[in-house]
Amino acid sequence: MPSQFSIFAVCTSLITGVCKFSFVAITMTSVDENEMYMVRQAQSLRKTDPSSAKAWILTAKTLYPNAFNVQYEAYLLERDAKNSEMAAQYFSLIATNFTNQHAELWQEVNALTSALRNETENTPEQEFYVKMYKHLTPEVQHSIFVHTISNCGDNLQQCIHSYILMFNKFPKTAVTQAPRLLEMLAEGMKADPDVYQRMLVEEVLPLIQNKPPELNPVLACRLYTNSLEYYLRQIMDDEKCDTTEAWKNIFKVLMLCGQMMGWEPFLPFSKQVNQNVYWDKLVKILRGSPAGSSQVLFYATTLFIYSLHGYIRKLRIEDAEVSHVLVEGFIEWTPEGGEVQSMDWTPEGAEVQSMEPPKFSATTAISQELSEAFLHAARCWQLLNTEQFQRNFSQLMLALPLAPWISRFLFDLAIYFGHRDEANKLMADMTTQSTLVQSLQILSLNLMQGSMTLQGFQCILKILAELPATSGQLLENISLKSHRHMIFLPLTKIALIQYCTRAITSRLSRMLFEPNCSDRLLGDLLALLQLNPDKDILLKQHIFNLITQRKSFNLHILSNYIIATDIIEELAYIWNTQQQDDVNFELTGSPTGSGASGGANTPAAAAAAQPRRIGTRGADKGARDEFKSLIRQQIARCNEHVPTLVANFITQEHLTLVQHIFGMAPPVETIVIK
C-alpha cells in the first residue's frame, strides 16, 4: 500500500509539474510577444518621434519591469538623445540586472571601454560614453571592468586593455590584480613583443609603480628585460629620443622589479652622478650577495649597458662635434732602446709591466670622458664575464638588441688589451662602419704589432683618399716615450693626416740609424716632419747631421714639398757653412721629374722643372744665385696648408715611401687604392 500511494503521489506531482511548466511557457511567449511588439513600436518611432518612442518604452517598463529588451531600448533612446545622465541610469540597470547573456549589452560595454581608453582623442560619439561613464556609480563602473575581463575569452589584448583601464579608474584593484595582468603581458610578448612591451612600459608599469605587487622572480626578471629591451630600441632607433629620460625610466623599472623581488635597492638615476658612485654601490651589493645572484647580474648588466651607451654615444657625433675612433698610440723610438717590440718595451724591461693595460692619451678635450666611459663599461663587462654570471649574462645579451654597440665595444676592448687576433675576428661583425673608420682600425691593428705593414700602408692611402671635410687640429700626445697607450682619434682632416704621417715617420726614423740610408729617405723624412714643426727636434737634428756629413746631397723634393721655414733655414745654413769650409759639397734641389706630378701645378715646381746641381765650389755663380732664389721661392710658400701638402706628398710619393719601408718597390697593383 504505501508503495502504491507513493507512486501515485509521484505521478500527480509529475503531471502538475508538466502543467505548470506548459502554463509558464505559454504565458512567457505571449508576454514575450507583447513585449517585443512594444519594443518594435518604440524602435519604429525612434528616429521620427523620439518622445512617442519613449512613451512606448515607459509603458512597457511598467508592464514588464524585468525585460532586457525593454530596458535596453530605453537605454538606446537616451543614448541616441545624447542624454548621458538618463542613459547612465538605464545602463546601470541593465548592467546590474542582466549580466552577460546579451550580445547587445557587450557591444555597448566595448564601446564604453574603448572610449575610456583614449579619452583625449575621442569622437563625439565616444565622448558621450565618457560622459555617461561619469554618471555611473562606482560599483557599476567597477563591475563593468570585472565583467569585461571575465568575458574577454581569447582576446588577450582586449583583456589587458580592460585591466589597464580598471587600474586607471580603480587604482586599488592593481594591488591584487597586477600579477595576473603582468603574466598576460609576458604571455603576449611571446607573440608580439613590440605591442606588449609598449603596453607594459607605457601603461602598466606607471600604474603599479607606487605599490608594486608581489611577483614570481622569473616573471619579474623577464619583465625587466622586456622593459629594458623596449627602452634600448627606443634609444637606438629613435634619433630624437630623450636618452636621459629613457635611462631615468630604465632605472625606475629596475627599482620597481627589484622591489618586487626584494632586492637591495640600487641608486636612482641621475645624469650628474659619477659612474664610480654606481660602481661602488654595485661592489657593495656584490659583496653582500651570494655568487651569481640575480640582483648583481641585473644591476651590473644595467650599469654595463648604461656605460656602454655613454661610450658609444660619445664616440659618435651625438655628444662631440666629430666621431672618434679608438686607435693604437705611438711610442717614441730611440736608437738606445733598440729594435724591441713596442708592447714589451719598458725602461726596466720587466714583464710585469706588459700585463698592465695601456693608458689613454689626452689627445682631445673629450679623451678623458671617453676613456672613463670605456673603462666603466669594461669593468662591468669583466665582472659579468666571471664564471658566476657568464651564462646568465650571455643569455641576457642575446635577448637585448645590443649587437651594434657590443661589436664595436668588443673590438675596442680587444685592441685595448692588445688581442690582435680577436680584434681581427670581431672586425667582421662591424658591418655598419664607414670605410674610413675601417681603414683606420686596420691601420691601428697593424701598428699594434710595432712595425708598418703593407696592409697598413694601403690603409694610410685609403684614409688620405677619403679625408673628411672637417679640418680639426693637430693632436697632442699621440706619441709617448714610455708606455703603450691608446688614442681616441677624432675623425678630422688634420688629425687623420697626423696619425698617418706619424705611422710612416715612426717607421722611417728607425732607418736613419741603418748604414747608408739614402738621400731620398732623409729628404722624405724632412717632408713628413714638416707637419709638426715644434716636434721631433732631435730627429730633425739627426737628419741634418747626416746631410752635413755627406759630400753631396740631393734633395729631389725640395721645390715641390719642402716649405717649412725651419728646415729651409737649416738647409740654407748647411749650404752656406759647407761653402765656407770649402768642402766639396753639393746640394741639389731638383725633382726627379717622374715621381712628382701633383706639385707641378705650383709655380715653384714649374720653375724647378729642369734638374739642377748646385755646387759649393763657387764655379757656378749663376747656380748659386739660382739656389738662393729657389730657397726664397720655397719660403714664399710658407703660408700653404702644410697638412694638405704632407698628405699630397704621401699620396704622390707612395711608391718611394713603400720602397723605403719595405726595401724594394712592391708591384704597383698592390698599391692601387681600392
Place this chain on the structure above:
Amino acid sequence: MASVGDGKVSLRKFEYPMCAVEALTRLETLIASRNKQNLAMQIISEFIFLERAKDGDVRKMQTVGGISQMNIYQEFQLILALIDYFSRPGRDDTRNAIFLSLFGSHLTPQRSRLLSRLISTAVSGSVAPLLSSAGTWMQQVGCKTQPSLEVAQNIVSDFISFSRKTPEQLRHLPLVGPHFAANFMVAVADLYLNEKRGGVLTPPPDALLDVITEWTTENPQLCQAPQQPLVLPAGAIAMPFTTPLAGLLRWVVLAPLVSNRQAYSNLHLSLLHTLLKTVNNGESTPLHAQDLMQIVTSLQKYCAHLVETKVAPEEDAAYIKCMERFAQAVQIALSSNYITNHIQLLCVLETLPHHALMKIVLAAHKKL
C-alpha cells in the same frame, strides 16, 4: 445715512486713487471681524471700484452690482494700487481674504475686466504674492467656472495670441506662482480640445501647447503643485484642487483627431513622467475615472462617425494614435495606482474598438 463710526467720511476726504489705497488698509481690519462684512463690501464698492447703484442705494450694490464711474485712467491707477498693495509684506491669509472680497465668484463685467488686467499685469511683473492670491481665488471659485476661464482666456490672448514670441514671464510662471500656474493649466485645458465647448475640438494655440509642455517637462511636480493647503481666513472652507492632468491628457489623446504636431508627443511623454513620478501616496490628487470618461465619449463619437463613413476604426491612423496614447496613460496611471474607481474605467475602455496596446493593458489589469 453713513454713520460717523464706519470711517466712510474720512475716506471721502481722499482723492482717487488715494481713497482706494486707504480703503485697502482699512479692509484688513474690517475683514477680520465677521459682522463687518457688509461694510467692507460697501467700502470696496464705493472707494475701490467707484461703483454706484442705479437707484443710488448702496446696499443693493452688493448683489446687483453697481455702475462704475471709473474712467480708463482710474482703472489703470487702481491696478497699480493693487499691485503695490499685494507686493507689500503681509500675511497671506489677509491678502487672500482681501482678494476674495474684491473679486468674488459673481463679478460685474467691470470687475471681471479689471481682474483679468490685474492678473496679466501680475504675470508680466512676476508679482508672486498677487499670483499666489489669484491662485487661491481660482481654486475657491473653481478653475473651470466662468470667471476663471475668463482670466485664463485673457492670459492666452495677452501672452500667446498677441505675442509673437512667448514672453519669459509666462515661461517662468511655474517658478513665480506654481499654484496659479497649475490652476491656470486646469482652466486652459478646459478651453481647448473639449467637445463640451461648441461640440468641436479646437486645438490650443501652438505657443500655448509649447509653454504647457515646457512647464510640465521642467517642473514634473507642477501638476501636483497646489498640494500645500490653501491659506484662508478662519472659517473659510477650502475647495478641492483639480489636477490639470485630466484635461491635458484629453488634449494629447484627442489631438491626433485634429493635429499631428509632434509637440503633443512631447507633452504626452511629459505627462507620463508626471504620472510615473507621482505614485499615489494618499496625498496627491488622484485622477478620477470620471475625468477620463470625457475622452472615451469623444472617441466613441469619432468612431461612430468613422463607421458611418464605412471606415474601420481599428485601421484609422488617428484613432490608433489616440488609443496608443490613451492606453499608455491608463497603463502608467494604473501602475502608479493613480486612478480612483478604475474598474469602471476598464469596463468602459473595453467597449472601444480594438487596439493592441489597450488590449494588453486591459488584460494586465483585469487579472488583478
